[in-house]
Amino acid sequence: MTDPRVTLAGVEFAGPAFTASGCAAAGKELAGFFDLTEIGGVVTKSIMMRPRSGRPTPRMVETPSGMLNSIGLQGPGIESFLANDLPWLAERGVAAVVSIAGETVEEYAQLARILRNEPDVKAIEVNISCPNVESRGQVFACDVMSASSVIHQVRRNTSSTVPIFAKLSPDVTSIAEIALSCHNAGADGFSMINTTLGMAIDTDTLRPILGGVTGGLSGPAIRPIAVRNVWQVHHVLPDVPILGMGGIATGEDALQFIAAGATAVSVGTMTFHDPSAPLRVQQELLGLLDERGFASVSEAVGVAHRGGLV
Amino acid sequence: MIQADAEILSVRRDGAYYHMSFAAPGIADGFRPGHFVAIAVDDAHILRRAFSIRSASTKAGGALQIIVSPKGPGTQWLVRRRAGDIINVIAPLGQPFRLPTEPVPCVLVGGGYGVAPLFELANQLRARGCGVEIIVGAGDAARLHGVVEARRVSDAVHVTTDDGSAGEQGRVTDPLRRILAEGRHPAVYACGPMAMLQAVSEVSAEFGAVAQCAVEESMACGVGVCMTCVLPVIGDDGVTRMVRSCTDGPVFFGDRVRWSEVGTVPADTLGSPEARDD
Numbered sequence: 001m002t003d004p005r006v007t008l009a010g011v012e013f014a015g016p017a018f019t020a021s022g023c024a025a026a027g028k029e030l031a032g033f034f035d036l037t038e039i040g041g042v043v044t045k046s047i048m049m050r051p052r053s054g055r056p057t058p059r060m061v062e063t064p065s066g067m068l069n070s071i072g073l074q075g076p077g078i079e080s081f082l083a084n085d086l087p088w089l090a091e092r093g094v095a096a097v098v099s100i101a102g103e104t105v106e107e108y109a110q111l112a113r114i115l116r117n118e119p120d121v122k123a124i125e126v127n128i129s130c131p132n133v134e135s136r137g138q139v140f141a142c143d144v145m146s147a148s149s150v151i152h153q154v155r156r157n158t159s160s161t162v163p164i165f166a167k168l169s170p171d172v173t174s175i176a177e178i179a180l181s182c183h184n185a186g187a188d189g190f191s192m193i194n195t196t197l198g199m200a201i202d203t204d205t206l207r208p209i210l211g212g213v214t215g216g217l218s219g220p221a222i223r224p225i226a227v228r229n230v231w232q233v234h235h236v237l238p239d240v241p242i243l244g245m246g247g248i249a250t251g252e253d254a255l256q257f258i259a260a261g262a263t264a265v266s267v268g269t270m271t272f273h274d275p276s277a278p279l280r281v282q283q284e285l286l287g288l289l290d291e292r293g294f295a296s297v298s299e300a301v302g303v304a305h306r307g308g309l310v
Numbered sequence: 311m312i313q314a315d316a317e318i319l320s321v322r323r324d325g326a327y328y329h330m331s332f333a334a335p336g337i338a339d340g341f342r343p344g345h346f347v348a349i350a351v352d353d354a355h356i357l358r359r360a361f362s363i364r365s366a367s368t369k370a371g372g373a374l375q376i377i378v379s380p381k382g383p384g385t386q387w388l389v390r391r392r393a394g395d396i397i398n399v400i401a402p403l404g405q406p407f408r409l410p411t412e413p414v415p416c417v418l419v420g421g422g423y424g425v426a427p428l429f430e431l432a433n434q435l436r437a438r439g440c441g442v443e444i445i446v447g448a449g450d451a452a453r454l455h456g457v458v459e460a461r462r463v464s465d466a467v468h469v470t471t472d473d474g475s476a477g478e479q480g481r482v483t484d485p486l487r488r489i490l491a492e493g494r495h496p497a498v499y500a501c502g503p504m505a506m507l508q509a510v511s512e513v514s515a516e517f518g519a520v521a522q523c524a525v526e527e528s529m530a531c532g533v534g535v536c537m538t539c540v541l542p543v544i545g546d547d548g549v550t551r552m553v554r555s556c557t558d559g560p561v562f563f564g565d566r567v568r569w570s571e572v573g574t575v576p577a578d579t580l581g582s583p584e585a586r587d588d
Contacts, residue, residue: 022537029534029557032311045537051581053552056574060530060538062357062384067530071537074552077581211573219356272531273356275400276313 002289003296004282006040006264008241009163009188011122013040013095013264016297017254017282020245020268021046021099021125021167021191022071024278026085030271031092034279040264041095043191043243044085046127048101049110051077056211061200066219066247067269068198070212073101073130078114090120099167100154101127104134108150112157112164124164125243126154126187129194129216141169141194147178148185155186163188165243170196170222170229179233179240189241190233191266193226219269223247227260234261234302249277251284258285258297259304311533312337313400318391319373326453327423328378328389329364334399338372342406343431344524344561347374348532350398351384357530359384360556362427362501363402374401377426377455403532404560407431407499407522413439415495417519418464419482419510421502422448425456427524431499432463440497441465443489447482447506451475483509490517500524500564504572511564521564527555542568542576550579 004015018040024030027042036042054074061068075081081098089096098121102108108126115121128140128147140146147166154164166187172178179190195216200209208214226246234242244262248254249270257265265285267278274280286297292309294300303309316332323329337347341363348358361376380386391397407427410416416435418428425446432442442463447470448454454476460467468485469477478484482502489495490513500510501524514521527539534557543553544566552575553559568576577584 023535025535025537033313033533050586052586053575053579053581053583054537054540057538057540057572058528059540060357060528060536062355062530065354065356067357069530069536069538074537074540074581269356272536273350273358274313274398275531275533275535 002286002294004286006297008123008243008263011163014038015040015282016258016264016285017278018043018097018243018264018266019271019278020266021127023268023271026081027089027094028085030275033275036094037092039278039282041097041122042089043097043125043266044081044099045075046073046099046101047078047081047111048073048075049078049107051075051080058209058211061209061215063198063200063217064221066217066221068200068210068215068217069195070210070215072212078111082118086118086120095122096120097123097125099125099127101130103130103132105149105153109153109157112154116157116159121162124154124158124162125167125191126151126164127167127194129167129169139169141167141178142172144178144181148181151182151185151187165189165191167194168192168229168233169194170225175229176232176236179237183237183240189243191243191245192233193222193229193246196222196225218247220247220249223253227256230257230262231260231304234305238302238305248281251281251288254281254285255288258300259302259308261302261305263298263301311400311403313398315396316399318393318395318397320393321389321391325455326379327455328380329375330378330388331373331375332397332399333371334366334374334401335371337374337401338366338368341366341374341402343427343434344404344406345402346404346532346560347376347399347401348403348529349388352387355384355387358400358532359388360529360532362524364426365430377423379423400532404556405558407524407561409434409438410440410497414497415441415443416497416499417443417445417486417489417495419445419486419498419500419502420447420456421482421506422453423455424502424526425460427501428499429456429459429463436463443468445470445482445485447471449473481509482506483513486510486513490514490519495519498522504569507564508569511567511569515565522561523564523567524560525555525562525567529556532556541572542574542579544568550576552579
């Protein structure tokens with residue numbers, strides 16, 4: 001049987017499947033569906049410094065094999081997260097990958113400094129797909145300088161034993177260029193991909209459907225885009241771990257990501273369809289790896305770059 | 311709360327709607343009126359559809375009944391299922407209606423297929439000695455649901471339609487106002503379109519009655535992880551938050567929901583853009 005354990009930037013996790021940020025709240029709601037300690041870990045909804053109401057409704061539009069969302073990072077703020085959510089995960093032995101988001105470089109640095117004192121944080125995912133209020137709302141992840149300055153600040157304010165993963169946006173001309181600069185700035189790995197920006201219009205009112213006008217497209221519709229992005233980043237940085245995601249619904253989908261270069265995967269939008277999906281996908285993935293003769297997940301990472309199964 | 315593959319027992323057309331019944335082992339036991347079920351539909355539509363549970367029987371391993379209004383591709387797919395087909399369901403979900411501790415007279419108000427959860431609610435209220443009057447309303451006669459069933463489970467039924475094609479022409483708040491004016495009914499229960507719930511809450515407040523409303527917000531997951539189905543609700547501490555109708559609702563006290571601001575983030579909401587700029 002394939003060993004389920006995976007190591008991401010020096011930290012070992014129990015399995016190769018994780019939840020995805022924004023698709024699992026802080027984990028508690030999914031505990032009724034499967035044992036959260038069996039998967040790699042819970043990637044939390046992005047935590048910000050202060051409570052945040054999010055955007056007006058409608059926040060969601062179903063689209064072919066996917067959905068658009070404009071939630072707007074609704075959340076309780078880091079104080080409440082540390083008082084309620086992180087202890088809940090830690091008490092149950094669930095590996096917590098904490099996603100952080102900010103509106104300024106300094107906000108990310110502040111969040112990192114606060115999390116530095118939290119031994120239960122296994123890794124940090126830096127959600128850089130937020131508008132930078134200091135740069136006319138330009139999304140950090142879409143600009144080499146902004147992305148790398150956020151990563152640099154988070155890295156220098158985080159304990160060296162806690163890896164930081166830059167969450168990359170596919171809405172860029174060259175994902176490899178962004179990845180290289182984030183890596184140079186100190187990213188230990190990448191989480192990819194975030195949603196890709198989309199929009200839908202109500203044909204009765206002829207107005208945008210979403211309260212936020214535009215929204216992030218996710219689900220199986222974006223899976224080929226995600227696999228391509230993982231492939232391209234693994235190609236230029238083959239030794240840097242990638243947490244791959246984008247419309248993963250089955251073990252076969254997950255295997256595509258592993259073969260393209262992901263060390264582990266996150267199951268996001270499909271959790272809305274099937275709240276048990278993260279564990280199911282993990283079991284299916286491990287079964288497929290076993291059938292193909294892989295003793296560990298890591299043996300299969302990036303195998304598509306090496307001529308596949310020989 | 312249980313996630314299960316459920317066998318469809320029957321799908322039956324009833325006017326503009328469909329009755330659907332499916333085997334739900336273990337789920338019926340935990341059911342309280344106001345709970346809902348989230349059902350996965352075809353593979354092309356990845357989001358679950360949420361339905362008020364109309365009734366639950368514990369006989370023969372347990373079964374749930376829902377009312378489906380086939381207005382979109384997911385619900386149209388669902389009503390094309392046949393007995394023996396399997397659907398994946400999660401239930402019971404959400405916060406149910408709270409029942410009064412004293413045997414008091416209650417008014418139940420249902421708009422369109424929103425009347426679905428009220429029959430079992432009426433049964434449970436009457437079992438506690440509460441008097442039950444039910445108001446059933448809809449745009450027109452074709453979209454009225456459950457008038458006969460309502461008569462079976464209540465002391466009196468009032469029917470309204472916007473166009474007068476059945477019952478009294480007007481809104482559900484017309485008979486509600488008359489009933490509450492008697493001054494005997496401290497509790498109102500409602501399920502239906504948001505505009506109706508707002509009107510029911512306002513009339514209830516006017517007469518000092520406590521309204522509980524089961525809201526219909528569009529949901530993506532139904533289990534509390536997606537943050538799609540939020541609306542502005544005033545908490546016990548007086549602070550407005552954007553709360554999830556799937557886990558904090560779908561039943562809310564009518565005087566706590568900022569009905570006229572649903573679809574917006576009121577400026578004084580915790581964490582609103584305005585509040586963050588202070």
